[in-house]
Amino acid sequence: MKNLLARVALALAGSVTPALSAADSVKIVSSLPRTGSANAQTTSMVNGIKMAIAEVGGKIGDATILYEDWDDASPQRGNWDPAVEAQNADKAIADATVVAYIGTYNSGAAKISMPKLNTAGIVMVSPANTASGLTKAGLGEANEPAVYRPTGKINYFRVVPTDDVQGAVAADYAKEIGIKKVFILNDREVYGKGVAGAFENRAREIGLEIVGTDGLDAKSSNYKSLVTKIKQAGADLVYFGGTTQTNAGQLAKDIVSGGLKAKLIVPDGCYENAFIEAAGAKALQDRCFITFGGVDPKLLKGKGAEFYENYKKAYKADPEGYAVYGYECAKAILAAMDRVQKAGGKIDRASVLAEVGKTKDFQGALGTWSFDENGDTTNRIFSVNTVKNGEFATVKVVQ
């Protein structure tokens, strides 16, 4: 209670003398879907961010680092909401103390806040967006990525490898386990279409036969009719570009109940326990493979292993797959702030943005990596996972 009073007093003081607080403290905010089934994943990511800030004692030099955890989802959608994401970006721009924006989780949401934050010159670091078009030309829409950079400068960075790589990893793995005919589905969202497209391109290159493609309705009650069509097409693999939130669990179930004897490969949007919960472990065992741009947190090495141990100690639970990316985003931003501070500069939007862009050979929990000229990580580690006894189990690590 005392704590609360103190905080209220602090907030009041802050509002009376904004100039003073702006000089003494800077704010990092995150915009992630906190309402909906991604919540377990995003809670874990927020925990990662908090850990990174706690590790520097919540201070860089004299500047206090404040952190706010914002939600970009709404209960009606149970998923990210374009209107809420736009509000979050506007809120960040309006608050002069915000110097860094961690987010988003969904690539579709990033499309909304990227141009806004670009104009305002706030650095945005995503722990989870994998749609290739956000940063790379020629892999998404014709006007991407220029449309997200109205000022022509790069302010958007990400610590996860992109879908063009992920789709290819999945196709290669399919070939490796002896798949001949694939049916490719997507959820008609930015992320799902992107990764399914990348899978399709690679599958053609390496000679897998594509017996059909379709986009499914994420709100549909079941996919039994669609599964029948896939069965008729004779596919021995279904690739679904989608997430738990776009009904990957139901699809996995209907493949089993429709008597389709095919494997299922899904991308990292399903690499969360909610997917196992939704599909039921039985429908996934030995049948479903999940690609992920990283490795099981338990298999992290070096600083990553330290992260895993500290996380378990602090939160009494295993981190979800993306927690370490939340942590890494915050670490990269804090390191940039530290460099600004050491060089005698003032920590503000411009200086932090410039320094984050210069991140090179960063020794983090994900290994040693840099941001390339597009703002993408140079990290290229992928893992292929399956589900055994109700838990994710890694079957292959691709460097």
Added chain:
Amino acid sequence: MTETEVFLQQVIYGLSNGMIIALVALGYTMVYGIVELINFAHGDVFTLGGFLALTVVGALGAAAILDPNTLGDSSHWMLLVGLVLTAGVFCGFLNVAIDKVVYKPLRRAPKLTQLVAAIGVSFILVNLALFWGGAPMEVFGGGNAAAASKDFPEILEGSNLLGEDSNVVLRLEDVAIFAITIPLMIGLTLFVNRTRLGRGMRATAQNPVAARLMGINTDRVISATFLIGGFLGGAASVMWAIYNNTISFQMGFRAGMDAFTAAVLGGIGSLPGAMIGGVLIGLIRAMSDQYIETRWTNVVVFGVLILILVFRPSGLLGLKQREKV
């Protein structure tokens, strides 16, 4: 799979999905027929029925009753019927309570006020389901992520009744949908056509003022309508849960949308219309998934709806009614 097998399979799926839609659609059409209110909260009452069913299954100890070795014997049919009754009664009374608390005071208010109230109730119920899916569900072993879709255990044996080698799949759950839905529909029709209360319903639907003048207790008729509509919605939620093996706080949204469309397609206010509309939508969905493309299915469904309404504005079985002033 041969073309015939594919077609047969899609007919089975279309009918099963359609029957569930039809049960929900009855709730919309009955309430509309009596009080001229589109009860947007109906889909969410349906959602809560599913949550109750999963909670009951969890409380009974899913592991004990759902031993794979005994799957399919008579105790599971008893459990299924028990769940249908429990969820049905729960949803029925919930629907009556909503009517008493929210709609009844607004009975004489403009139609738009009632409609907005219904949408409000719908939001409240969605959030209630969201809450229910969290901590309360965790206690009963239904998973712990509040908003995640929840796995509903298989209650009926999952093997193919036509033999494991058959390309066409027919499961007990398909049979159960027919075995439970059809008697419910026959029962409802008999009830409305043969009983005193049913006659009261028909009279109230035609002209509530005249019905009251004839000594019909219209308040009781309205309560009975909400009760029966809710009961059918609750029964449908259990059918949905065993058929899809999933429940989620948003399940009522799509089910409600399909069911409402079915009710309009069949002619809102008409009981046989809602049944036919539901089955038609199920079949159209299945055929569109197969012969057109899944991504176009919603376009096809609503395209058909618009076409029918252009040529028959009151729906397939709807009666031409004079506009009430």
